Amino acid sequence: MSSANRSLKRAPGAYVFYIAGVILLGIVVAAFVVSLFWTPFDPNATNAGAKFIKPCLEHPFGTDNFGRDLLSRVMSASKYTIYISVAGVAIALILGTIAGIPAGYFGGYTDKGIMLLGNSIMCFPGILLALVAVAVFGASVTNVIWALGLVFAPTFARVCRLGTMEIKELDYITHARVMGVKPARIMTLHIFPNLVSQLLPATVIGLANMTLFESGMSYLGLGVQPPDASFGKLLSDAQAYFRVAPWLVIFPAMMLVFYILGLYFISEGLRVSLSKGGK
Amino acid sequence: MKHLITKSVISVMALSLMATSFAGCNKKPADANNNAVVGITQEPGIFDPHTVVAAGDEEIIFNVYEGLVKFDKDGKLNPCLATDYKISEDASVYTFTIRTGVKFHDGSDLDANDVVYSLKRAAGLLESQDGTALVSELDSIKEVKATDDGKVEVTLEAGNTELLSFFTTGIIPEGYDNCQAAPVGTGPFKFESYNPGQSVILVKNDNYWQKGLPYLDKVTFKVCADMDAGLTELAAGSIDIFPYLSADRARQLDSAKYNILSNGSNMVQIFALNNKVEPLNNLKVRQAINYAINRTDIISVTMDGAGVELTTAMSPAMGSFYDKSLDGTFKQDIEKAKALMAEAGYENGFNITCTVPSSYLIHVNTAVELASELKAIGINMEIKQVDWATWLDTVYSNRQYETTVIALTSAYAPYDVVSRYQTSASGNFINYSNSEVDKLLTDIPLTADEKTRTDLYHKVLKHLTDDACSVYIQDPTTITAVSTRLEGYYVYPMYVQDMSQVKLVQK
């Protein structure tokens, strides 16, 4: 135990991760917030006379094949990327919690049934399920969010189930049961607040994974609808021109990686500090 | 399985499904064997000459099957399996003289019975069929019979001077019904094999009736995922011919290795407006939209400039039937467009949805550019991508849409281009209705005189433009790269790859 603690202390501290994560994420979030009020150009306004302008003072990120200002597009793309990942994770979190806590709490056939369903969903490679779901219900932002939420729900259900199984053995839950508190109340008021510390890193990492999935789906044309774009959509649009206009790939890719990496770092920081605090 | 579908529906430009990019590789150039590899971007699927739908399939089987008549590279119809044909005065009886000495790929000789069988099969007249034509234009055939002197007589339900081009339909041996798995025709090449997702291989027909043709021993149609994949393969030398390149891609090729051929594609890219929905049922609104857009810009962003601007429903590739006087009708004029909008009572604009098939990047891009341009006159256009199946279902069949962007292709026949604008036509998905046009379209097939007919076509086109029934955008240019080691390849105005004339350059 003692040496494990020590090796953790010698690894880059949680705060290094936090700072790096907050800076990276901050860039993307700042772009998002600013884009709500102002972008240098209308992100969707085309200008056939200004195609493929290299990054310059007027267009710091250059322009695309429609002559649209890439900086403005990247800024407004952050909106969809953030919206989809946050809403998707929220759905996954809600579904996962609703399924996972009773599974862990009741055990037995409830658990078997819920986990079987969850496992069946997890049996499909995630992207495949999301693809089929969007193919079935049509490509739109809402459908992408639901599809991703569904794909990610079992992950959260697992976290909740394992956490609940651990917590329900603790004396305070036993005590609550002895006092005659109803199961629904035990699960919501006694168990759930204690799961938050476990769900938090899972949520952050879920945001990052959701973004990866969303960009993969956008790449296949099943995500955000043009002329709007997410980072992934910008990238897939850019691929046709990446030899003529490499900046079309570089800047959105950079922002995408910033966002995901920022989230990873924050989750890493959370994990390290929570595991330290948990001792 | 039956594929009862018309040939002239809609096939779409074989532009990239998804644009991706590729790097060069160092595979050895295709060796000096007497063969050629053609890159194609659509997955082939159907090899039956009567049920074939996709243009991507037709371009392949053009080399396997032949009809009574055949197009040449200029779009002219020449006798083929028929040495001669006669059309009766009222254009209701076509009589074909069948060429002798032609052998099918299976070794049997071509005779009038084969022609009768094939035409009946295409027209749905065989006893085993339910009467529905496999090739819908041939639906009007009432009877096909062989005469005693080896001729074939085709009787129509009504006179139609415009039907000849549909006798390009492939002729197959009598009683043969396995064209899908094992195509048998009379063409210059025999069908060898099909590997889904990879290639279709054709080999030389040694018994081809045109002596000396073809030159090549083997032709491989290789599936490339998209244009960029094809470009990579071109650069690597693993394919020799690649049609459907975009202008900017073509520029990246080494001119010492590849000749670049370009030609109009006889396609009409249209920003289709549903004439039955508010506010598009208002002529002024449609005119305003026509004046608001800049066709040059659209061609610039979607085709890198490689396209011919259109203001009417026909491509200039149709020769004299095209009405040159309509050129430049809707030159961009925002002020005029705004005025028209105000006259129509929409000075504040309106919201509208454009439903586009997601698999065709060019149309999606066109919609994006259109949306941006329409903003200038206050129209907020939202783009909704749907997959091809959904597009066919909701937009084309059920006409539940406001606007869409699509390319209309047709057989190389002017009537096929305009017939969809008849009020009752099944292809009239823009819900256009003009009684004068209906009348003109009824008259055309019955008019034998070519000059008068041309006039009637011009009238139809004028009406379509005057009514601003939709926004005609461009005829995208087909750009084909052909290896310099080959010669004799021609770009046809229709969607085919004629490999029979292609040969190696003699050093």
Add this chain to the structure above:
Amino acid sequence: MPRHIHIVKVHHLTLSFPTAKNPNPKPVLDDVDFGIRDGEILGLIGNSGSGKTMTSLAIAGLLPESANIDSGSIKFAGKSLLDMNPKERRRMLGKDIGMIFQEPSTALDPLMTCGKQLEEVLTAHKESVMEPEERHKAITDMLQTVGFTNAEEICSRYPHQLSGGQRQRVLIAGAALLKPRLLICDEPTSSLDTVTTVSILGLLKELCHQLHMTILFISHDLSAVRGFCDRVMVMKDGKIVDKDTTSDILNNPKNSYTAELLTNARLDTRILGLTPAPVDYESSPVLSAKDITAGYGRSLFERVKKKNGSTESDTKVLHEVSLKVYPNEILGLIGGSGSGKTTLIRSLLGLLPHSGTVNITSTRVGAIFQDPVSCLNPAHTIKWHLNEALRASGKAKEIKGDGTFDEKRARTLEWITGALEACGLGAEYLSRRPNELSGGQRQRVAIAMCLIQEPSLIIADEPFSSLDASSSAELLKLMTTINRERNTAFLLITHNIHIVRQICPRVVVMSNGRICEEGNTEDVLNDPKSEATSALLEAERKLHGI
């Protein structure tokens, strides 16, 4: 003073963990200086963090890489250990110095059979080249020495198939296999129950004589060294504060810290004079359980297999246990670990499926549990806990009465504060969270939660085992007070025979899932009739000198 041969001599050893930020931290070992005499059992006592484990690791050469020896030396049989290279030091391990550790459950590789792991000790030392048969014989012999009659079988078992005591024996066998001169035992018994502890200590002592080994015995519990160690050293904050013979340390401590440790270890003197309420055995019992049989669930396939006629009893933990608790009674329930006490409690509380009947006169039974860390929900305040208890009791409406919201709230607050104060905690604790409270305070909150429900019986499952002596005494006082003043009966499960003697008029002894003895406390403890009771008493006597 007679001269002794020191097998280990630690000379003014100072050790610290310097980091880049803090190059001169407070030393973990500060000028530690002592010798271990050949053949003796030396006890090293101290609280956690006092440096006792670091001392032993320094001798063994297993210090973490970040540790830095600032000054001092360690000699083993005359050779300076700190001057040796790592390879030489490694060779000494197992051969000259053996070690056993606290947690036998994790100290063996779960993927390897015990025999193989013991064999590694032999193969690791190349000097002793042995044939496989010889090795096997050496291992089985040693396993027999440490008390296994089925040595061959143990060899082929995986660690998880052995009990804690058995694993510790295997580890001792491993440490003693090459007959090292020094055996370092780092808290070898603190996770074992009393009976096993006694037997392991007996084994170590026997090995010490038989193999002429010297033992350095590290423990945090002063009482564990009684009757085992020859000499005892006491450590505090990296320093050795006291060093004397065992009897002097225990009976006549000269150092104040030693004396403090000693008093803390003794509960008995503090709880004298606690008197439980008189019990009327004629009245109907508050709890009567009849023929409780319970076990843990099995997988579907085992159940299927069961039908095909294999043994039935192996997963049953309780066999037809009957039990009565009378009003006002504090009933003691004792038994070794694995005797089924906890299963019985869980069955009585309705937390486990069981057969048999349980009758409880009161609507609610209160319960308090062993672990003060997990007895309260860390996510909520104390006030929330008490409110929750009130809500669950169904009396919330009655307490709130009528009136405005504020009035209701004031009445509720008054009620829960009353319960808390009855448990010796003021109203200021209401807004605190469990992690701001000590173990004893948390147990009090747990009792307050029980009191709010006004039960006629509280079941207390080893509430003292994780508390120090003073907190335990306070808690006991509280329990007897409640017993007297509120006429609440207790079912007290404990392994501490002192407590039972002091406050329980009646006692029940469990063994192997059955009640083997019950009756008046005096009678049972002074004249045990069953073997289990005798063993418990014997172990207690040896360990604590009662």
Add this chain to the structure above:
Amino acid sequence: MQGKAGYFVGKLIELIVTLLLVSLLVFAAFSIIPGDTARVMLGPDASQAQVDLLRTQLGLDKPLVVRYFSWLLGILTFNPGTSYAYNMNVGTLIAQRLPVTLGMSAIAMLMVILISYPLAVLSARKPGRLGDQICSVIGHVLFAIPPYVASLLLIMLASSVFSLLTVGTYVTPAEDFAGYVGCLLLPSFAVALPKIAMSFKFLRSSIIEQRASDYVRTSKSHGLSDLKILVRHVLPNSNVSSITIISIILSDILGGSLIVEQVFNLPGLGRLLLSAISRRDFPLLSGIVFYLAFITVLLYFLSDIAAAISDPRIRLK
């Protein structure tokens, strides 16, 4: 060992039940797809009568339950029917594409193991040192790069710097095995990159954790050398805990290769899947989805079995 047999049987039953549920999900999902298969096949100009005729021919008019069972029977006997779009046996179509997707996954997995394992062992030897930190940071960055972006960068790199690897020209294994492996190398690497990072991160922390465990201390006190402890105790134990992760990585790789093969123009299942989706080719689509899920379920099953064999603790619950 009898306990193990029971455990295996239990897992097998779990596998079968999961597969049944998966099949139900697949079927249900495709039954609610909007768009009439027959209409799509026949095109817009066909009459309603023709559409109805085709529906009857395809068996689409039968009740859902009947269709489900006939579909299930077909799919379980590896005879999932005939593709509407290709007019070929779905099994044959999938079998033709499988070498690409499976080959890519296998090569990617091999890369993951061959690269992440030694790196993790080296990195965990001295956690916190410079080398370890560099590896960890690179790992995080790789983890954040989507596979298709990685593909793009790799193509740029390969063409501009090396111009060596064959990109884009697929060779079947029967034609030229070396060429087949060669053309899959780069795409496999693109899929493998983030998974290398994931596996590295997991293995590293698992090794560090195992090295800090009590039994390692015991082994040290027995005088075992560091290498011996690593090989005999630390690695086997961290392997046991990695088995589940490996199976998850494999399933991710399978999903990732569906996308990457698009970028590299490989005729794999991904392309077949997309074309099946756009053509509403139900037999083909359901076949691909079910068999991919089947492979995944099998992977999880095998990983459970492997864990049970290597870990004596896993027996009855």
